[in-house]
Amino acid sequence: MKIDDYELLLKLQKIGTVRGTAKDVLISQPAVTQRLKYMENYFGEQLFIRTPKTLVPTPAGEIVLGHARQVTTQEKAIKNTLARSSGEVQGTLSVACSSLVSQRFLPSILGEYTQAFPNVEIDLVTGLSEDIKREHNHYHVCIIRGETLKESISKLLFEDALYIFDTEPFPDHQLKERPLISFKSDDSMHNQVDTWLYYHQDIKTVKKISVDQIETCKQFMQEGLGMAVLPESVSSSLMDKYPHVALQLDGRPVTRKTWICYQEGVRNLPQVDRFIEGIEQKAFL
Structure with missing residues (x-):
């Protein structure tokens, strides 16, 4: 099993449909179905029950999904450890961003960032600020609209x-x-x-x-x-x-305030620090 397979399983659980997952990961529905079938054959168990509305994890699926979360978390931790110990900016940068900001401003920001730091892997999620706030612990950086994240360091980007x-x-x-x-x-x-x-x-x-x-x-x-x-x-x-x-x-x-939010200590990761540094210097409006 590859890390990508475990990440796909977690996407299937989160989104709940093959069609939605295929759209999110930018591959065809048949390709998602084929990879899921491969994983079920690999473990020798059915991982999801396919209802008319959503995918429901089976008991075996719950066990495998728990393992998938551990594997993907450990993989990110290893990459971050290597990034800290290396003089080169590398590793994974996970960003959750408000849909409006991601459409209007983020393409140019990430374009400049990836050009400067091509060895950094970008993990980007976009959506409503309320949804991002509920899952904020899963990301290095959150860019949200409205109210701040009280448990995080929050800096105003623009009004x-x-x-x-x-x-x-x-x-x-x-x-x-x-x-x-x-x-x-x-x-x-x-x-x-x-x-x-x-x-x-x-x-x-x-x-x-x-x-x-x-x-x-x-x-x-x-x-x-x-x-x-x-x-x-x-x-x-x-x-x-x-x-x-x-x-x-x-x-x-x-006005609608837009904030960049992150946890204490996350700027010790060079790839995160460079991203925050770059976005704080950007003139938005």
Whole structure:
């Protein structure tokens, strides 16, 4: 069994479907199925029960998954030990990053990093900040939006001002009734928007349209389907084309804070220290 096989088993357990796992690891569904069949033949046991909705580990599967966690953890520990003892920056860098930051900023950051340190293996997970916070102990570095991780060292990277956009004007002192298009985000952003709307009774949402991705939200707004609250980092190009209002409360801008968070001592790993050092020097907005 290879480390990649054990990592695939853990992905299958976490995601719960062959299709989702194949999409996540960027290989075909038949290839994932074939590798799972190989592993079940290797151990001589069925590892998952395939229900219509998800994969459920069998008792034998639970044992093998526990072993997989130990093997992958030990592998990372060995690589990190070697990285500390070597004068060369190498080893594994594990990063969990907010989806918005990963789409807007991370490609250039990782491009520069991998060019400078080609021997570092990147382990990247993207998703909602709330989900990352629950699993933060599994990563060297977390880049999250909203509130900080209280158990970690947290440094502010940038504040992202929020604006409400529409294809129709925002008239002064007149009631505006329009649908509100929202994209999937963590609760803290939805609370910020709801609070702002509560104090601005001249803007009334007649219904809500929920979409998965922020890009879909932007496109729906541009097609005239309703209003959308968007952060500056993804909407600056829209400001000259569409009516918009900056969200403010008590005369202060409503913003989304983005943080880099990590555990005490993790910067002793050279590959982690160089990554944090580079990202702290980046001008985001």
